Amino acid sequence: MRGQSAVGMNGNFWDSCQSWDELVGRCREAAFDVAFPTVRAWKSAAADTGGRVVGCFPVYTPQEIFAAANCLPVNLFGGRGQIEIDHADSRIQSFVCSIARSTLELGLTKHLDAFDGFIVPSICDVARNLSGVWRHNFEHSFTFYLHLPQNVESEAAAEYFRGELERLRTEVAQLTGAPITDTALREAIRTYNRNRALLDELGARRAARPEQWPSSQIYSLAAAGNVLPREEHNALLERALALGDAQQRPKRDAVRVALRGAFCEQPPLELLDVLEDAGCAVVDDDLQIGARFFQQPVAEEGDPLAALAESYLHRTVLTPVNNPGKRSRNEDLLRRCREKSVQGLIFASPKFCEPALYDSVLLRRAAEHVNLPVLEFEYEEKMSVFESVRMQAETFVESILFFS
Amino acid sequence: MSFIAEPRTVRYVAGVDVGTRTTRALLLNEEGEECGRISRETGARPEIAAEQTLQELCIHCGLPREHIVYIASTGYGRYRVPFRQIQITEMTCHAVGALRLFPETRTVLDVGAMNSRALRVADTGRVIAFRMNDRCASGAGRFLERVATSLEIQLDQVGELSLRSQDPQPISSICAVLAESEVINHVTAGKPVEDILRGAHNSIAERVIALVRQVGALPEITLTGGVTRNQGLVAAIEERLGCRVNVSPDSEYAGALGAAILARQRWQRLENSTPASRN
Amino acid sequence: MLVAGVDVGSTMTKAALLDENKQVRALAMVDTGANVVRAAERAFREVLATAGFEDWDVTFTVGTGYGRYRVPFGDLQVTEISCHAKGACFLFPGTHTVLDMGGQDTKAIRINETAEVKDFAMNDKCAAGTGRFLTAAAQVLGLTLEELGTVAGEAKKPLKITNVCTVFVEQEIMMHLARGCAVEDVLAGVHSAIAGRTIALLRRVGLEEEITFTGGVARNPGMVRALEERLKLKLNVAPESQHIGAIGAALFAWERAAHGEVSKRRNNSEGRELASGGEA
């Protein structure tokens, strides 16, 4: 039943979208509705087969394991600025990032009643403690804390993480009541590899012709994947690639920028529009990076869990919350900037996000060392006033356009 | 080249700075020399303020409107100037303006009512790095207004008074509002007003200088914005920086001046090339 | 027998005078201003004058509010939290939760039948969303605090306001107005933004009915409405909501006096000088 459409329509629903704008519009409806309509639809369609829904906290969760078990893994990105932090405020203090507070709020306000479980990877101190708070407040639901090794070069880590995935596999099997076969896992890996390839293709096309692929729009296309089965998202993305090229937009005189900091808490869509209005063309970003976390496909043969473990340890995009091992975050970022001929670097850190705030200091130094202009500001998922960001972005653009 | 110069109309460029409180306009001729400046209250409708300011400027300089060939707007209302050719942010303009006022400027510190900004600028006027402090309590002007009220003294006196301080009192609160109660606590603890005021000025200086350091302050440092008129704050800033800062009575016009300079630059480019469009 | 309570708040200083039957004989309120000591003196003298008594008629005086230790003639200091609990419970015996919104602080207090404070929570490091925020909003729009609520009532489509920082409310409001938003919609947004923060605070102590709303902001009908709409229940609001802290303080004084404690002023002479003004 994994071909099942989440929007409760036939599998080729997305092919029926005739225009780019219609496609983007539908994605927005599906992706940013905190009532999770597509998830509820999927749940009711999967009811007879015992399908389960599990919410995944950023950044990285091996969703293949859920997909292989007749589960719908849903990427949770907090309240998307649409809900008030009300009940959660008495559980997590105000100096903690919005996403942790609003994700808990989603749970406490019954937005997640279609969900059967929650998984938190060990990305930071907040996420780690959130797992305990979650377990305390939702005692009877499935809560899994996933330990992501922080010493990727140690062979002990590979073995331990393989075991960690095995434990997850066992617990998920208990949740659904059916064992998870290697064959099913390999199929899921193939589907996710395809999904990552399509997302990368989307990014590549934007990098080639930014005016053609407005960031907030391709963001919405990618975001739909958070609440859809991957097969369906793949169909959607294929349609998008077909429709996108047909678009004709005037070429704009803009500065090519790389955006960093949004690997976990997501900015409001308006922020992306404001940046592009101000004359930035975002050609590289780490938005919703979890969906395209691996730089090469996960091995589709052999032991699937070992393959997932190996990919996590050695083929990931470098973020502030995974250990680079022998690699270097600075070089990684500067290389990507060169490849995409980036003219300016924007560090947009979520307020109170310590990992992002620590890294931006070191990365900024590295960028300035090669005379790559840097703009830094903070955002919150619930921000609604963009005047200050707009002005900073415009000044940044002016400093590059007028004086070079 | 001919011996008889052909009669031709002189052409001008203008910069219009639409601030929250005041709208200022400044006129440059083709050679980039200033030909006039004017200011008026912004009021509720920036469009109207901008329009009237420009008209007054024309009258003031006695020239027909059509002789102004390029107009750059800046300030918070920059998008609401209907007749602009381009809008530029106040940060870019302040940098260019400050550089015109003090050619050796490498750092600009713009302290406004609520926001403070530090800019590191190249000799070209290009903004190399900048930091804005638009977090709570960053507002220098507003903070002083609050302190003045709670001390029951005139705003224009606070700077003067603070300079007489022998023993400045610390004010630590991050929130401008809560800082008031600290001020009141000092008062009731019987501390002299000038010491409390100096403390308030110091705490503002601390915050804005943090911005300056973050952009990597290089001399010379030029101070712009409304609070430049407050010697107390200027003194507090200089004391903490351990160096003099440039302050000019014209600094209030730094934004309009910068806009005008960039307008002229842009117009000249347009004259000999067709640049790409920016919205 | 007469007892007094003086509540020295960040913006207003309030005084209450009670007699042996716990009847409120007089209330007074003055601006705190820069000199807390003088404010306390003024409020105290005013309340005596209204009721027609002299300071030595007062058996016992309790000081409260953030300036409580600066009430020179106070025989005892009690935090405003205990006093608001006491006062609220006195005026509305069914009270189990007290919400006090003053100038800089918002407090949620859970109490039992005997006004015993079970739990309390306060806004933290910043004055965002406190009474001062409304004052600032009123200033920008040139309205009085009383008008604020009324105007907000006329809102068609309330605005979403996220930044409740008191320093930035001006900027944010001006920006919305510049975009052509209606004043009432902006104000409604302001009220519901504060209500949101306040209710989060109430939840920390756990929202037990009845809820009594005290402090200056309780005078703002718009705030009352915004809270009642979100909570879906009615709030107790007393006409003397601003004086509840002072009344609570007076009640503590009454307990002491009832147990035969007598003000130090009664038997020392410099006490009188103190009471009759004089800087600290």
Added chain:
Amino acid sequence: MVGNYQFQGVGRDFQKNLLGAWYKRLEDAPKTGTPVAYLFISGNIGELLRCFGFELAYPEVNALQCGIKKIAGDLILKAEDLGYSSDVCGYVKNDIGLAASGNRGPFGTMPKPDLLVCNYSGCNTYIKWFEALAELYGARVFLLDVPYRRTGETLRREDLDYVIKQLEQLAAVCAEISGVKFDPDRLREQLEYSRAAEDLWVKILHSAKHRPSPFDAFFEAVFFMAPIYVLRGTKECVDYYEAAWKEIEERLAHHIGPVSDERFRVVMEGPPPWPNFRNFWELFKRWGVCCVASTYSKVGGIWDFGMRHDPTRPMESLAEYAVNCYTNWDWSLRRSMLKRYAEEYHADALVIHSVKSCRAFSVGQADVREHFSKAESLPTLFVESDLADPRYFSEAQIRNRIDAFFEALEHRRVAGAARPAPLRAGPASPTKSRQA
């Protein structure tokens, strides 16, 4: 008065001398050519590193010292000038600021590290901290990946094996850097000392079960605990706790404690506000409050429930210790620990001091407050400030909360009694209170 007492103040003075000597050794390390390793307090594996002749430095402890000496504020500003946000950990900024000013602190000069051992990956901030130092000093980082102790009382075998494997790798790295061969006997010898010190320390902690408590398990413990975290595994560390225990025994004999009149016994959760340590303590003393148990005194490791370093199973017990520092415990374990403290130490209330800097500590404390004040109906006070950044300590606010809280407790106590409560906090008499 003090004459009657033979051992009072020993715990404090001895500790000062010990730390002084240790800092001296660190300062001289470059001259003596001793290799220096930086590591963290939480679950530290100092015994193993000492086997290779490393002198150990703890950036946290330096930050703490700067806090108490009230220079943290300036150092933090220095780090913020380098681009660090006002929202990141004050300890880290303090240390970066210190490094940027030649590493000269109130304790002397810190030598450069030859090895950075991030011995606790549970705190992501630790990792970021050493990533920054690695770039600063060009030193090598060894990251010991310590799995979180998730819900469930029993240790997970796979977690221990994982840590043990890494400890073996660490030993290899140490040998490579120091050129010293690993000597198991030396490790066993140190673990013997560790265990001895741990036994004594636990005796001291348990003494707080007496009424009145002879010692404040938070405000005093933070000084008493220093040696077991930084010098554990040495003989002088054992000597220290023998001396400290004598002091406690004497206090028990004379029924004296940190407050002259013990009116409230509380369990304290969270670290202290170092730059305002004294004022903070005074705010509680005014009410006759004694902390009878605290979680901060367990940041390094938890022994009072039986855990010990064990010479017969060196690596195994090092691993157990590493995964058993307080912040590595899941909230369900932390809650049950707090509950147990409240019961076993007969506490009247729980006080949570929530610090912004340390998310590992504070995220979820509000949930704990929720749990104890409602489900467990244990009076719970929640105050917020910071452990290093003086800008976050607002005395007026904190005092207000503390006064209101104990006022209420006092009411409750005398509820029904003839006389109303003596609302004014009685001052603790200086003559009898120790370590004040």
